Amino acid sequence: MHDIRLIRDDPQSFDAALARRGLEPAAADILALDTQRREVTTKLQEGQSRRNEASKAIGQAMGKGDTGTAEALKKEVAELKQSLPALEETERRVGAQLEALLAAYPNRPADDVPEGADESENVEQDRWGTPRSFDFAPQEHADLGPALGMDFETGAKISGARFTFLRGDMARLHRALGQFMLDRQTRENGYAECAPPLLVRDEAVFGTGQLPKFAEDLFRTTDDRWLIPTAEVSLTNAVRETILDDLTIPLRMSALTPCFRSEAGAAGRDTRGFIRQHQFEKVELVSVCRPEDSAAEHEHMVRSAKGVLEALELPYRTMLLCTGDMGFGARRTYDLEVWLPGQDAYREISSISWCGDFQARRMNARYRPEDGAKKTEFAHTLNGSGLAVGRTLVAVLENYQQADGSVRVPDALKPYMGGIEVLAP
Template identity: 75%
Template sequence: MHDIRFIRENPAAFDAALARRGLEPLSVGILALDERNRALKTELQHGQARRNEASKAIGQAMAARDMEKAESLKAEVAALKDRMPALEAEDRETGEQLLAMLAAIPNLPADDVPQGADEAANVEIGRWGEPRSFPFAPQDHADFGPALGLDFEGAAALSGARFAALRGQMARLHRALAQFMLDRQSGENGYEEVNPPLLVRDDALFGTGQLPKFAEDLFRTTDGRWLIPTAEVSLTNLVREQIVAAESLPIRLTALTPCFRSEAGSAGRDTRGFIRQHQFEKVELVAICKPEDSEAEHERMCAAAEGVLQALNLPYRKMLLCTGDMGFSARKTWDLEVWLPSQQTYREISSVSNCGDFQARRMNARYKPEGEKQTRFLHTLNGSGLAVGRALVAVLENYQQEDGSVVVPEALAPYMGGITRLRTN
């Protein structure tokens, strides 16, 4: 959500920031609606005040036996009473229109975000690790994974495309990855573990920016709740409609949850394999902090995600997303892309975003700085630490052997019950 006062005071800067997002200028329409809404509120306040004033004057006129004045005042009060409902209805309508207009506009990019239309304009910040040199042609996980327990056919019979069932040693490896990530983020990196709801109301998805614009990417239940597309929704909304104590900041939260996405906007992309599923697990990171701390918190969160990849010895690169590739709620995003040998390229495994006060305004989440009377909006950040399914794909492909087996990374040994290698049956 955007600060209407900022738009009033900086319309040219607002439109310039939107232009970097590839959007047409919007300040003129917003300010016209805002001006009408404020005029209506002023007229309502004046009308209410005059009605109260005239009502008192009626009694005074009656006491003075000035019946002509009393009748004139009664007529004025009646006219005001008739006029007020229409004003109130128009005030509500313009207010809702203004809210809807502001809610549909993405966050403004930070100054250091590169401008560009799509992922081609993203900027590589750095790389870690060297891709493994294979003495054989590395296979796609979708080709050798089924022999190790990655069951696409069985899941398709149950649920259709973009679902998978993990069986035996494959399920154990997936669970090991998830538990390793969760333990690392909640232990070494100091994020508080949360087991949040998977079903949320409209307000929660509005707060983090998925609604109203991206409803088609979500799954909705028959009672009007939504399956979360990421634990970011549940975790961030834990502070909605609150004034958080300044001394409790920053709040750092993590959760391992299933995530559900319809993938409506990705038709034809990654239809094979385990990369893009309707249901997947992810370890999510969320931070809630003071505005002056959000840039440092962004760095810290990204390092927490990178640490998982480094511990698993998976080569990756860090990308700064351009304005055209950045998410709706983000003001700045880094993507971590892991190396996949079968594709000979890097693929996204984590997005780490600083949303500034954009989500906090939608949630009305604030704090009161020490020594100040007024509250301020919090800053929120979120990132994957990591997507478990994509981490599984990366481990399978980077640790695959010529005989079709997969070596288990050393970091996962405590979670594998003595299994050091996935083998074909």
Template identity: 70%
Template sequence: MHDLKYIRENPADFDAALARRGDDPVSARILELDERRRALQTEVQMGQARRNEASKAIGKAKGQGDEETAQALMAEVAELKQKLPTLEEEERQVGEELKNALAVIPNLPAADVPAGADESDNLEVATWGQPRDFDFAPQEHADIGPALGMDFETGVRMSGARFTFLRGQMARLHRALGQFMLDHQTGNHGYVECNPPVLVQDEAMYGTDKLPKFAEDSFRTTDDLWLIPTAEVSLSSSVMGEIVEEAALPMRLTALTLCFRSEAGSAGRDTRGFIRQHQFEKCELVSITKPEDSDAEHERMAAAAESVLQALELPYRKMLLCTGDMGFGARKTYDLEVWLPGQGSYREISSISNTGDFQARRMNARFRPDGEAKGTQFVHTLNGSGLAVGRTLVAVIENYQQADGSVTIPDILQPYMGGVTTLEPQN
């Protein structure tokens, strides 16, 4: 959500920032609604004040025997009582229209975000690791995975497209990755482990900018709860409507949860394999900070996510997303893209975003600066994957595959695998 005061004082700058994202100017429409709402508020307040004043004057006029004045005042009060509900409803409707108009405007990009139309304009800022030199033609995970326990057919048979049934040591490797990520982020980077709900109400989805614009991308239950598309929703919403003390910041939270996405906007993409599923697990990182600390926290969070790939010895590159490729709620985003030798390309495995106070305004999440009894400020929220477990599983399979179809377990994961060092084909 955007600061109305900023839009009033800087309409041209606001529209120019939106133009960097390829969006049309909206300040004139927002300010028109804002002016109408404020005019109606003033009219309602004046009408209420006059009604109260006239009501008191009726008794005084009657006490003085001035029946003519009393009758006139009574008529005025009756008219105001009839008129005010209409004005109040109009004020409510205009206020709701203003709120809805603001709710679909994306966040403004940070000044150092490169201009661009799409992913081809993203900026590579770093690479790590050297892709392995295979002495055989590496295969995609979808080709070698079934013999190792990645059962696509059963998943589709019971649940439809974009569902997979993991079996045996493949399932254990998946579990090992998630447990390692949690241990790594809590033990090495100071994140507090959480176990949040995966079903949330509208307010949590709205506050984390998933509603109203992206409702079709998520699953909704018959009793109007939402299956979270990411634990960002649950973790960030833990401060929804709260005022936290400055001393409690930064809050660094992590959770390994199931996530659910309809992939409505990705029809036809990655239909083969384990890359894009309706149900998946992700180790999520969320930070709640003071405004002046969020830029540094963004770099810290990116480094925390990168360290997982480094520990697994998976080559990757770090991309700074351009204005045209950033998510709706982000002011700045880094994507980590892991090397997949079977595909011969880098693929996104983590997206780390600083949303500034965009989500905090929607959630009404604030902090009280030290020494101030009454004043509050909006927090800044950040989120990132540390990492997406399924995509990391894919990266391990493809990067650690052997010529005979087996997969070597990365050293860091072997303690989580009960001594298993290799996934062996079963057929």
């Protein structure tokens, strides 16, 4: 949600930010509604004030025996009582239109975000690790996985496309990855473990920016709740309609949850294999902090996600997303892309975003800048994957595969595998 005061003060800056996102100017339309709302509000307040004054004056006139004045005042009060509801309804309607318009536009990109139309114009920041040299042709996980327990056929038979049934040691490895990630984030990186709801209400999904624009990417239940597309929704909304008394230390939360996405916006992409599923698991990282701490908190979250890949010895690169590839609620986003030798390509495994006060305004999440201060300010929110479990499983299969079709278990995961060191066909 955008701050109407900033748009009033500098409409050109707002339109320039939209232009960087590839959108047409909107400040004039927003300010026209804002002017209309303020004019109606002024009329309503003047009418209410006059009604109260006239009502009080009626008693005074009656006390003086001035019935003529009293009757005239009664008539004026009656007319005001008839006209004020229409003004109240107009104020409500115009206010709702203004709120909807402010909510429809994406967050302003930070100044250091590169201009670009799509992912081809993202900017590489760094690389870690050297891709392994194979003395055989490495397979893609979709070819390697079925013999090891990655059962695409049964998943599709039960639920349709983009569902997978994991069996045996493959299911154990998947579980081990999630537990390892969650333990690392909570024990080493300062995130508090949470077990949040998987079903949320409209206002929660609106708060993090998925509604109203991206409803088609979500699954909705028959009682009008939404299956979370990421634990970001549940974790971030933990502070909705809240005033935090102390944010000198950022509030960090993490959860390992199933996530559900219709993938309507990615139709035809990654239809083969385990990369893009309707149901998947992810360790999510969320931080709520003061504005002055958000830059450092973004770097901390990026380091927290990188640490998982490095512990698993999976080569990766860091990409700064351009304006055309960045998410709706983000001011700046870094993607971590893991090396997949079977695809001979780097693929996204984590997306880490600084949202500024954009989500906090939608959720009305505030904090007190000082102990006991009456004035409150909007917090800053950040979120990222630490990591996507399914995609990490894909990366482990492809990077740790052996010529006979088996897969070695990374050293970091062996304590979670009950003695299993190799997944064998």
